[in-house]
Amino acid sequence: FQTDVEIYLIGGSCKSPIERFWNGNNTIYILQKARHNEESDPMEESKTHDAIYASEVLPQKSSGPVALSVSRAKQLISLYTMVQNPNMNHLEINELVVPPLWIRCDGSDPEHTYWLGAEPLKAGNKITGINFYMVTCDGPTADKTCFANLEELKRAHKRKHHSSIVMTKGSAQYELIRAAAIEDTIVESESNIYVDITWNTVNKILETPPLISAATLNITLESGDPRSPVYQLYRELQFLLALAEGLKTGVTEWPEPLESESAVELVQELLTDLKNKLDRFCMPEKKNETEKIKSDTAAVDSSIKSIFSERGDLDFAEQLWCKMRSKCVSSYQELIECFTLIIKSLEHGEIQPWIHQGSSSLLSKLIKQSYHGKIEVVSLSGITPLQMLLEIGLDKMKKDYVSFFIVKSGSCLLFQDYFISTSVDLQEQVHRVQKLHHMLEIMVSCTVLLQFKHENLFPLTQICMKYYKENPLNEKHVFQLPIRPAAVKKFYQNDHPEIWKVDMSSGHGQKEVKTTWQVSTNPPVEHMTSNNTGLFSDSTVNGSSEERMYFITMAKCSQVHFI
16 A cells, blocks of 8 residues: 555565575565656657757666665554564454565665665464664775774674674675686686685684685686687687578578688588598598697696697598688588589599598488498488588587587586487577587686686586586576685685675574674665766786775664564
8 A cells, every 4th residue: 555665576586685684585575666657748758859868978877676765664664563563453464474574775864774674583373573674885985994893893793682692604705707817818708707605703804714614606607708718619609500590590691701712612622632532531630639639638727729629530521611611601502512512522432531430410421321332312402501511510519519528527427418419400409509618618717717627627517517408508697616715715815805794693593683794896785876886996817906995784683572
């Protein structure tokens, strides 16, 4: 019946906006100011042109949630409390347990309150009291004299809650992708690698987490950064995706030729070379180089060139793909001409190229038939040429990714059949290759930036593969890896945290009360507005930095018992 507010029910897999200040796992209500669609005003319509111009040159206001005044929030908390109070018999309210309530506040009071919360305390099915929460925030500021003293915080908690013993628990979040670098190689884009660390017994504000802490690496990585060591492979994947899209829609966007020499001329040169050296592909020529690559990979983890070099065992179809992809087949007609040359050479027995045993493409099938002197007739019309090129590209790229994961992370047993299966249609195979590429980008970033070895790469590969066996491609997903702090300490020990928090608690069970003090480089609540947001001093790559600017947040609770 309150028309100035709107309410949301948050639960299940939904991300809670107050998760850093409240550790409950129940469904909650979020209350905020209602945004009504007002009728258009003639005066407003007359300003349409000016509004359009302003929207182009001025920063746009956030369309996020709108907070209520603190006084209004307190009124609503009081109404909520009355509904929960079993002693309010005159209200004639049946026993009703409403989920915890959190109200967005505008920080207009002297304490700068941005959240007020209330949570029923229960004994069985009966409500015995209410936990009240208040979250306040100031800043941002780089003045550390504004920071609290830990002993003073503990004493204030003891006085408020009449406690004799206060337990402390610390947590910190460090951004690693900015702090980590090998020479000048940094992969940034929209990617983010950070570590969350928690530990018991905090000794001072902003202390560096001890090595006995529990740590979780959080990885969000977007493929396609031009600075990525595997960017060329990403471009190869984009060509594959363009072919798959053309096969699906019937319209292929052919790239502009990059070289004066056409793909047809390159294929002709490859066939001529084969005719002159019929035994050239009886076995891989670069076997020794392949062995060297593997040994280099094991020895030089810091160089991505030794981690992901071109395989030395490319068969005829894979070399054909490399030529047609690198020089970019520029038209459907050119593609037909290329395959016509190859099929004629096979029919006349002019070439007998070497093909991998497990190759499943139509071209590989024709080559294997040519070993016996006869191949089936293939009509190079319709989608067939496009499908043939897509098939050999899929075969080649699958082997590339498998080679990396087996050599680098030792995950051959994990591959099984899912990622390289040919029993699903081509579009699904392409989708799974995209997943492989995203996993590769993650492994390479962790290897290059964090110098990860097998002990961390192997479980990370397992986590990624498990996720992608059950979910579609999602480059926004946060992959989480439990890790020893010592593995990444050198990247954060001289750096400033993005978030640092201490929880002080006393009591047990429903009588537990908690006080939280936190600093963060970003606003701790999404509805908080600040003219200084984003004006932070950033750390440099080598760890030296100017002072960071922090928002200072306090979360306090108090209890009221009904019976």
